[in-house]
Amino acid sequence: MAGVAGRLGRLWCSGALSSPLQVTRFPALQLHLCGPAMRASQKDFENATNQVKLLKKDPGNEVKLKLYALYKQATEGPCNVPKPGVLDFINKAKWDAWNALGSLPKETARHNYVDLVASLSASSESSIQVTPAADRKQPGSDALVVTSQDGITTITLNRPDKKNALTTQMYHDIMLALEAAGKDDSAITVLTGNGDHYCSGNDLTNFTDIPPGGVEEKARSGAVLLRDFVDCFIDFPKPLVAVVNGPAVGISVTILGLFDIVYATDRATFHTPFSHLGQSPEGCSSYTFPKMMGPSKATEMLVFGKKLTAREACTQGLVTEVFPDSTFQKEVWVRLKAYSKLPPNAMRISKQVIRNTEKEKLHAVNAEESNILRERWLSDECMNAVVSFLSKKAKL
Numbered sequence: 455m456a457g458v459a460g461r462l463g464r465l466w467c468s469g470a471l472s473s474p475l476q477v478t479r480f481p482a483l484q485l486h487l488c489g490p491a492m493r494a495s496q497k498d499f500e501n502a503t504n505q506v507k508l509l510k511k512d513p514g515n516e517v518k519l520k521l522y523a524l525y526k527q528a529t530e531g532p533c534n535v536p537k538p539g540v541l542d543f544i545n546k547a548k549w550d551a552w553n554a555l556g557s558l559p560k561e562t563a564r565h566n567y568v569d570l571v572a573s574l575s576a577s578s579e580s581s582i583q584v585t586p587a588a589d590r591k592q593p594g595s596d597a598l599v600v601t602s603q604d605g606i607t608t609i610t611l612n613r614p615d616k617k618n619a620l621t622t623q624m625y626h627d628i629m630l631a632l633e634a635a636g637k638d639d640s641a642i643t644v645l646t647g648n649g650d651h652y653c654s655g656n657d658l659t660n661f662t663d664i665p666p667g668g669v670e671e672k673a674r675s676g677a678v679l680l681r682d683f684v685d686c687f688i689d690f691p692k693p694l695v696a697v698v699n700g701p702a703v704g705i706s707v708t709i710l711g712l713f714d715i716v717y718a719t720d721r722a723t724f725h726t727p728f729s730h731l732g733q734s735p736e737g738c739s740s741y742t743f744p745k746m747m748g749p750s751k752a753t754e755m756l757v758f759g760k761k762l763t764a765r766e767a768c769t770q771g772l773v774t775e776v777f778p779d780s781t782f783q784k785e786v787w788v789r790l791k792a793y794s795k796l797p798p799n800a801m802r803i804s805k806q807v808i809r810n811t812e813k814e815k816l817h818a819v820n821a822e823e824s825n826i827l828r829e830r831w832l833s834d835e836c837m838n839a840v841v842s843f844l845s846k847k848a849k850l
């Protein structure tokens with residue numbers, strides 16, 4: 455996301471790291487501690503601050519935080535500035551990293567910085583050349599693929615390296631794709647994912663792209679987008695099928711209650727860790743889940759974040775049918791191609807008969823959930839969870 459890239463990119467000025475590369479995260483690199491006989495000189499330190507700007511491979515946020523902290527400790531000593539507010543989560547992550555170094559002597563910090571940069575340079579040399587940010591495609595430009603064949607329009611989430619996490623652009627693109635699919639001459643519409651995951655839910659870096667209006671404006675516009683996005687699923691006029699090709703998280707799970715059919719590989723899991731993230735249910739799940747599985751099972755999922763296997767999700771009514779992973783694609787597409795040959799108008803009208811009685815209620819639920827989330831996104835609990843994910847401390 456341009457937001458995180460820009461924001462974190464700017465953090466590493468003062469020589470800590472000012473590479474123009476986009477920020478991505480890589481596994482943590484070990485920080486080598488030095489012995490007293492191996493102190494780095496001031497010259498070594500200055501060289502390292504220059505070398506870090508030439509890294510070909512982005513070292514990731516966690517390493518950048520280490521570089522930042524060591525640089526500050528080496529040049530200014532122990533952390534001596536007030537702790538930023540919890541909403542200022544990027545600066546808070548930096549402050550935490552610096553403060554964690556405690557009373558580490560300046561010269562040890564200097565040496566550790568030099569040592570860390572040396573290890574990064576070594577791994578960078580063996581890496582593939584990264585395309586400069588300016589030459590890259592904009593995020594979201596190829597993150598959604600829409601195809602139409604055999605009476606089926608298929609919308610494929612296509613960010614497999616990010617487990618198909620949904621960027622802000624993707625929410626907009628999916629809405630446009632649904633609008634077009636609702637009007638095209640296909641009989642059925644399918645949503646699926648490319649790669650080993652179906653979707654890892656909302657891209658958590660969406661939270662870092664703060665507009666000039668600040669976090670309140672971000673929360674307000676996020677709630678509007680969420681509401682519009684879910685409305686598109688509520689109002690979709692044709693049979694809508696989810697082909698769940700792997701694990702599903704967050705909003706990609708909750709909106710399944712608005713699909714007409716959900717086919718899942720037996721490798722899929724269904725996870726709504728809202729409490730862990732300081733958030734609350736969306737996608738009308740606060741209404742559809744208790745209705746389909748009873749309030750207690752819905753609470754296990756939506757409040758306690760219980761992850762369901764595909765078979766459990768099928769038993770609870772969230773999934774229509776589970777297929778062995780080895781034959782999943784073949785079996786599902788044969789089935790869907792057969793369904794797509796049924797008279798499209800009859801299918802459309804039957805869907806409306808089944809769904810229309812609920813529509814008003816669903817829109818009201820969606821509006822309420824979006825409003826509540828708008829508040830949640832401003833909470834310390836949510837901010838801390840996002841910081842934790844971005845600094846790679848947390849994985850669900």
Ligand SMILES: CCCCC/C=C/CC(=O)SCCNC(=O)CCNC(=O)[C@H](O)C(C)(C)COP(=O)(O)OP(=O)(O)OC[C@H]1O[C@@H](n2cnc3c(N)ncnc32)[C@H](O)[C@@H]1OP(=O)(O)O
Binds near residue numbers: 620703
């Ligand atoms: C308009 C706004 C609407 C908002 C609506 C709100 C919705 C609420 C939700 O959707 S809540 C759910 C949010 N999702 C998560 O919290 C999932 C976070 N991801 C994970 O826990 C894990 O990545 C995983 C369990 C999905 C997969 O783990 P695995 O070990 O297999 O893979 P990695 O963790 O190494 O992931 C590979 C890279 O993908 C990045 N990534 C994965 N999920 C997300 C995400 N949701 N947001 C941003 N980035 C994500 C991950 O960081 C790795 O990137 P890297 O290779 O650069 O390190």
